[in-house]
Amino acid sequence: MKKLINKVDDVVTESLAGMYAAHPDLIKVLPEYKTVVRASAPKPKVAVISGGGSGHEPMHGGFVGYGMLDAACAGEVFTSPTPEQMYEAAKATNGGKGIFFLVKNYTGDVMNFQMAADLLKGDGVEVEQVVVNDDVAVKDSTWTAGRRGVGGTVLIEKIIGAYAQAGASLAEVKELAERLNANVRTMGMALTSCTVPAAGKPTFDLPNDEIELGIGIHGEPGRERVKQKTSAEIVEYLAGAVVSDLPFKAGNEVLAFVNGMGGTPLIELFVVYNDLKKFLDGKGITIARNLVGNYITSLDMQGCSITLLKLDSQTKALWDYPVKTPALRWGK
Amino acid sequence: MKKLINKVDDVVTESLAGMYAAHPDLIKVLPEYKTVVRASAPKPKVAVISGGGSGHEPMHGGFVGYGMLDAACAGEVFTSPTPEQMYEAAKATNGGKGIFFLVKNYTGDVMNFQMAADLLKGDGVEVEQVVVNDDVAVKDSTWTAGRRGVGGTVLIEKIIGAYAQAGASLAEVKELAERLNANVRTMGMALTSCTVPAAGKPTFDLPNDEIELGIGIHGEPGRERVKQKTSAEIVEYLAGAVVSDLPFKAGNEVLAFVNGMGGTPLIELFVVYNDLKKFLDGKGITIARNLVGNYITSLDMQGCSITLLKLDSQTKALWDYPVKTPALRWGK
Numbered sequence: 001m002k003k004l005i006n007k008v009d010d011v012v013t014e015s016l017a018g019m020y021a022a023h024p025d026l027i028k029v030l031p032e033y034k035t036v037v038r039a040s041a042p043k044p045k046v047a048v049i050s051g052g053g054s055g056h057e058p059m060h061g062g063f064v065g066y067g068m069l070d071a072a073c074a075g076e077v078f079t080s081p082t083p084e085q086m087y088e089a090a091k092a093t094n095g096g097k098g099i100f101f102l103v104k105n106y107t108g109d110v111m112n113f114q115m116a117a118d119l120l121k122g123d124g125v126e127v128e129q130v131v132v133n134d135d136v137a138v139k140d141s142t143w144t145a146g147r148r149g150v151g152g153t154v155l156i157e158k159i160i161g162a163y164a165q166a167g168a169s170l171a172e173v174k175e176l177a178e179r180l181n182a183n184v185r186t187m188g189m190a191l192t193s194c195t196v197p198a199a200g201k202p203t204f205d206l207p208n209d210e211i212e213l214g215i216g217i218h219g220e221p222g223r224e225r226v227k228q229k230t231s232a233e234i235v236e237y238l239a240g241a242v243v244s245d246l247p248f249k250a251g252n253e254v255l256a257f258v259n260g261m262g263g264t265p266l267i268e269l270f271v272v273y274n275d276l277k278k279f280l281d282g283k284g285i286t287i288a289r290n291l292v293g294n295y296i297t298s299l300d301m302q303g304c305s306i307t308l309l310k311l312d313s314q315t316k317a318l319w320d321y322p323v324k325t326p327a328l329r330w331g332k
Numbered sequence: 333m334k335k336l337i338n339k340v341d342d343v344v345t346e347s348l349a350g351m352y353a354a355h356p357d358l359i360k361v362l363p364e365y366k367t368v369v370r371a372s373a374p375k376p377k378v379a380v381i382s383g384g385g386s387g388h389e390p391m392h393g394g395f396v397g398y399g400m401l402d403a404a405c406a407g408e409v410f411t412s413p414t415p416e417q418m419y420e421a422a423k424a425t426n427g428g429k430g431i432f433f434l435v436k437n438y439t440g441d442v443m444n445f446q447m448a449a450d451l452l453k454g455d456g457v458e459v460e461q462v463v464v465n466d467d468v469a470v471k472d473s474t475w476t477a478g479r480r481g482v483g484g485t486v487l488i489e490k491i492i493g494a495y496a497q498a499g500a501s502l503a504e505v506k507e508l509a510e511r512l513n514a515n516v517r518t519m520g521m522a523l524t525s526c527t528v529p530a531a532g533k534p535t536f537d538l539p540n541d542e543i544e545l546g547i548g549i550h551g552e553p554g555r556e557r558v559k560q561k562t563s564a565e566i567v568e569y570l571a572g573a574v575v576s577d578l579p580f581k582a583g584n585e586v587l588a589f590v591n592g593m594g595g596t597p598l599i600e601l602f603v604v605y606n607d608l609k610k611f612l613d614g615k616g617i618t619i620a621r622n623l624v625g626n627y628i629t630s631l632d633m634q635g636c637s638i639t640l641l642k643l644d645s646q647t648k649a650l651w652d653y654p655v656k657t658p659a660l661r662w663g664k
Contacts, residue, residue, distance in 0.1 A: 002523040002543065004600035004636060006562045006607075014563075015599045018606030022622050057598040191334040211334065230338045231346075262597035265632050266389040267347045268336035274350030275338070290354050294626075300597050300634065304336060330661055 001200045003300075008197045012054045012074055019061055023326045026065045033088045034074045034081065036061035042070065046164040046173050047093040050102040050157055051086060052109050053078040055196070056217060057262075059154060059296045062327030068161035069325070070095075077196050077299070078218045080108030086116035090125065098126035098170030102157060102177060104149030105133040128170050130177040132156060134186045134307065136245040137214030137222050148216050151259050151307035152184035154295050155319075158328060162321035180309065185245050187238040188305030189222065190215040190261060194298045213237055217261075217298045217305075231268075235275040238306045243283060248308055250284030255319060257290065257307035262297030264304055269293065272304055289319050295327065333532045335632075340529045344386045344406055351393055355658045358397045365420045366406045366413065368393035374402065378496040378505050379425040382434040382489055383418060384441050385410040387528070388549060389594075391486060391628045394659030400493035401657070402427075409528050409631070410550045412440030418448030422457065430458035430502030434489060434509060436481030437465040460502050462509040464488060466518045466639065468577040469546030469554050480548050483591050483639035484516035486627050487651075490660060494653035512641065517577050519570040520637030521554070522547040522593060526630045545569055549593075549630045549637075563600075567607040570638045575615060580640055582616030587651060589622065589639035594629030596636055601625065604636055612640075621651050627659065 005011050012034060019036070020029045027036050035051075050060045051073030060072035071089035073081035090099045099120060103113045110131055117127040134152030141148055160177050168176070190212045193202035203219035206212060211229065214222025229237070248254060258273045260266075273292050280287055288311050296305075311319070322331035337343050344366060351368070352361045359368050367383070382392045383405030392404035403421035405413035422431045431452060435445045442463055449459040466484030473480055492509050500508070522544045525534035535551035538544060543561065546554025561569070580586060590605045592598075605624050612619055620643050628637075643651070654663035 002540070002560055002634070004523070004563045004566065004596065004604050006564055006603065011599065011603060014606045015602040018602030018604070018609070018624070021609045021619075022602070022605055022624050055599060057602070062598070191336070208334070228334055231336045232338055234336065263595040263632065263634070264336065265594035265629055266394070266626070267343065267387060267631065270347040270350030270354070270389070271338065271343060272336050272350070273354055274346045277350070277353045287353075292350070292354050294598070297597055299599065300595065302334070302595070302632065331664075 001195050003197060005197060011197050012076055016061060016074060019326060026324065026326060030088065030092060033085045035071055035085055035089045036064045037071045037089065037092050038064055042095060044095040044097055046097045046100050046168065046170050047071065047090065047095055048100050048102065048161050048164045049089050049093065051081045052104050053080060055299045056296050058327035063157050063325050065325030066332060067165045067321055067323035068158055068328065077198065080106065080112050083112045083115035083119060086113055087119050090116065090120050094125060098128065100170060100173045101127065101129035102160065103129055103131045104153055105131045105146055106143045107145060108143065126170055128174040130174060130181060132181050134181065134184045136185050136241050137187050141216055142220040150188060150217050151186040151257055151296050151305045152181065152309065155184060155255060155257060155307065155309050156180045158323060159315055159318045162318040166321065183310040184307060185242040186305055186307040187241045188215050188303060189213045189234055189238060190301055190303035192263065192302040194219055194301035196299065215303060217296060219298060219301065231271050232275045235272060235279050235306065239276055239279050242306060242308050246310065248285055248310060253286045253288040253311045255289040255309040255311055256280065256287045258292045259296055259305045259307065260294035261301040261303040262294055263300040263302040264294065266293065269304060276306060288316060333527050335529060337529060343529050344408055348393060348406060351658060358656065358658060362420065362424060365417045367403055367417055367421045368396045369403045369421065369424050370396055374427060376427040376429055378429045378432050378500065378502050379422065379427055380432050380434065380493050380496050381418065381421050381425065383413045384436050385412060387631045388628050390659035395489050395657050397657030398664065399497045399653055399655035400490055400660065409530065412438065412444050415444045415447035415451065418445055419451050422448065422452050426457060430460065432502060432505045433459065433461035435461055435463045436485050437463045437478055438475045439477060440475065458502055460506040462506060462513060464513050466513065466516045468517050468573050469519050473548055474552040482520060482549055483518040483589055483628050483637045484513065484641065487516060487587060487589060487639065487641050488512045490655060491647055491650045494650040498653065515642040516639060517574040518637055518639040519573050520547050520635060521545045521566055521570060522633055522635035524595065524634040526551055526633035528631065547635060549628060551630060551633065563603045564607045567604060567611050567638065571608055571611050574638060574640050580617055580642060585618045585620040585643045587621040587641040587643055588612065588619045590624045591628055591637045591639065592626035593633040593635040594626055595632040595634040598625065601636060608638060620648060
């Protein structure tokens with residue numbers, strides 16, 4: 001294993017410290033809780049909090065800031081953060097308008113956010129949560145009952161973050177998060193495995209001429225391993241599964257998100273986006289907004305995922321709303 | 333070779349088409365010249381143009397837009413664009429205030445930009461150029477006489493792009509580019525080789541427990557191959573060479589740029605930045621601005637480079653100036 005790290009046990013702590021050192025104007029870190037919070041307390045508003053295992057950077061800590069998250073709890077690599085972290089994140093960002101947890105559907109995350117919610121309710125704090133489960137690849141997986149939460153999470157965090165920033169109530173944020181989750185679908189693939197620092201070797205073996213379709217963001221098994229395919233063929237497989245699942249239909253306006261798995265260079269992601277645009281054009285589906293880059297990653301895995309979110313005028317406007325975080329920034 | 337591509341010969345064309353499809357509000361592409369230009373003609377100003385071989389995305393095409401480049405010419409992977417491309421880029425963006433070419437120091441790029449400049453001068457167009465040569469690793473290299481142009485290019489493009497946007501004259505832009513080049517130094521390293529699509533196999537072999545220090549952005553040899561080191565040791569080596577070369581001194585304010593080589597995930601780049609901050613703190617050098625991410629890449633290479641640029645009040649303000657490009661965006 002070759003990585004730009006020091007001690008394996010210090011990777012998460014040092015990476016968070018580095019992100020803080022680079023962005024002290026936007027974020028601060030509660031080191032004892034491995035939690036990223038906004039640099040300054042926002043005005044009274046619903047606090048939007050997410051979190052999960054590390055190894056998916058910039059998600060979630062890179063999305064803390066104006067117009068997106070109020071806090072993000074980082075677990076060890078591919079390991080859920082604890083209820084204590086989530087509880088402390090809520091305490092640190094509670095603006096009196098309630099706490100909203102956005103949770104990816106992995107058993108540990110779901111259980112721990114639920115425990116934190118129960119603790120907060122015991123303190124008299126209003127808490128709501130929504131579990132994201134946008135991965136169409138498989139039902140039930142290594143660490144999941146039901147579908148996994150993947151790329152859609154990034155889009156939901158951006159849009160509900162804007163909504164909360166603009167003054168939406170806790171009930172409104174929850175309703176929108178549920179609606180977004182109902183309208184977003186994702187599927188991913190891998191050219192190579194990732195290597196978890198503590199394991200020191202690739203999570204799985206993939207022959208030099210094979211790819212895995214439907215992979216999870218921790219390297220969990222997908223639908224099938226096949227001989228190498230072209231970008232256009234991969235897009236047809238992934239986007240085909242995504243489109244037919246919701247289903248997305250001719251006339252729909254969508255946000256199209258081509259995400260890199262961490263080790264994929266931008267030159268390739270734009271080739272994929274080019275094929276996705278052609279694929280959706282052929283189906284009469286209009287890309288009204290897009291996002292291309294490495295936003296929800298699996299350490300150094302090479303591969304990509306394709307996410308489509310059906311948009312309406314409200315969610316388009318919230319996507320365009322100003323955002324100022326380490327990883328996403330526009331309009332401000 | 334596993335990559336997210338279609339035909340090897342179409343990678344650059346399709347990637348540019350994908351970038352355009354994702355950002356039609358910011359850029360357009362002159363397909364016959366593989367050149368990215370701004371979506372709409374800027375007001376009369378100095379046109380700042382760069383370019384070079386592809387494989388370094390988002391550089392240069394991802395830096396076209398308000399406050400940065402007016403055009404970027406893309407060669408094939410790791411191959412200089414032609415004088416014709418540069419000439420057409422200048423024709424398409426000439427605002428009547430002169431053309432400024434920012435050139436990385438590789439023999440083909442230098443020769444071709446010079447030929448384009450000569451052609452333009454023959455047409456009566458004012459042209460100036462500066463050759464960036466910030467890599468302290470080696471003198472003379474595979475495709476370079478003198479030092480290579482690497483990470484400093486990104487910073488110079490941002491700062492002179494802002495200067496031109498704010499109305500600086502051609503002579504002023506040239507003077508500032510020369511001053512920036514005199515005050516910026518970089519050194520890089522690799523954990524793994526890159527794989528050029530047309531070659532189909534890694535450019536060089538690097539054993540599983542070795543890294544290469546001083547690597548070039550096309551995989552050109554660096555200073556030495558050594559056994560794997562920690563992030564802190566790598567920072568000490570790279571930043572040590574950078575600091576002692578200028579030299580940077582206690583009391584200096586710098587822009588610190590930790591760049592990923594394309595296959596390096598953000599979790600690692602922030603570990604490196606954390607070590608760089610400590611290293612510079614120890615020398616009394618203040619990081620006044622920073623940039624962390626994959627901005628000048630070598631396809632799928634894993635590794636990083638460290639760039640330091642000495643700042644003054646003018647260049648700090650120009651760094652902060654609004655920028656709106658596919659890859660860098662703030663303040664607007």
